[in-house]
Amino acid sequence: MLDAPSFIPRPARWVVRLLVGKVNVVGSVPPGPVLLCANHHSYRDVFLFGVMRASSRLLVDPLVLTFPFLKNLTRRWGFVRVSIDEAVALLRDGQTVAICPTGLVEAHGQSVLPFKTGAVRIAQQAGVPLVPVYFSYGSYPGCWIMRIPITYQNILLFCLWPFYRRGVRIVIGQPMDASGDIKERTKDLKAAVVGLKSTR
Numbered sequence: 025m026l027d028a029p030s031f032i033p034r035p036a037r038w039v040v041r042l043l044v045g046k047v048n049v050v051g052s053v054p055p056g057p058v059l060l061c062a063n064h065h066s067y068r069d070v071f072l073f074g075v076m077r078a079s080s081r082l083l084v085d086p087l088v089l090t091f092p093f094l095k096n097l098t099r100r101w102g103f104v105r106v107s108i109d110e111a112v113a114l115l116r117d118g119q120t121v122a123i124c125p126t127g128l129v130e131a132h133g134q135s136v137l138p139f140k141t142g143a144v145r146i147a148q149q150a151g152v153p154l155v156p157v158y159f160s161y162g163s164y165p166g167c168w169i170m171r172i173p174i175t176y177q178n179i180l181l182f183c184l185w186p187f188y189r190r191g192v193r194i195v196i197g198q199p200m201d202a203s204g205d206i207k208e209r210t211k212d213l214k215a216a217v218v219g220l221k222s223t224r
Contacts, residue, residue, distance in 0.1 A: 040075065043068045044192050045162070051196030053077045053155060057115045058199065059147045062157035063135055063217055064124035067182055069159055072194060073122040074101065076157070081114050083107075083123045108146050115150035125213065135221070139214040147202035154213055156197035158220035162190025195220040 040047060053060065053076050060073055060080060073080040084098065086105040104110055111121050123146070125139035147154045169177050197220050202209060 040071050043071065046191035047072070047075055047194065048191070049076065049194045049196070053120065053196060054153070054199050057118050057150070057152050058120055058155045059111075059115065059143060059150070059152055059202075060120065060122040060155050060157050061125055061139075061143045061213055061217060062122070062159055064126050064129050065135075065159060066161060067129060068161075068192070069124060069129075070103070072159060072192065076194060076196060077120050080120045080122045083111055083121065085127075106142070108142060108149070111146045112150045115146070115152050121146070125210070125217075135218045139210050139217075141206050141210045143213060144202050144206050144209045148206070152202075153199035154202050155199050156213065156216040156220060158195045158197075158217055160193040160195070160221060162192065 060076065062069060062073070070082055070084065073082050080102065082101075082103045083106045084103045104114070106123075111123070114121050123143050125143045126137040127140050128137060130137050143154060169180065172180065197216055200209075200213065200216060
């Protein structure tokens with residue numbers, strides 16, 4: 025049996041206001057179970073899926089669920105460990121699932137990391153569409169941060185968030201059919217997500 029949240033998962037509004045600031049959403053999530061797939065430029069991303077659809081179940085690294093100060097909150101907000109089988113079960117149950125296919129945070133919004141194939145595999149097995157999403161934050165550090173290894177970039181960005189709290193623009197794209205060659209569809213998915221960056 026799936027581990028259901030104690031109530032409909034939604035990010036605390038004060039958390040979003042504190043960490044992100046103003047949120048502007050362009051487009052809407054189509055009805056029914058879908059797999060939301062977004063770029064991953066900030067740890068703040070995890071709170072934004074619930075803004076698009078309050079009942080979204082976000083797939084997160086199992087390590088996140090082991091931290092004492094995060095474990096209860098993440099489960100309360102409906103986060104679940106990354107698992108293809110569990111994600112498929114949630115989608116077949118009619119729920120909306122969200123994932124960041126890079127698996128890693130990309131500092132400075134470069135969108136250069138490849139997407140892993142898990143998102144397409146999940147959508148194919150569940151028989152649901154992929155929905156590309158792009159998060160565009162109002163401010164990033166300068167290019168100097170790219171000279172630092174990715175792990176330290178993420179630590180710095182996490183610590184410096186008060187200086188880069190300039191709001192976020194969420195662009196929701198058109199649903200995509202997941203059928204076809206997994207690697208090719210994964211490339212198509214990334215192109216669709218990155219292509220939303222210039223959407224007005």
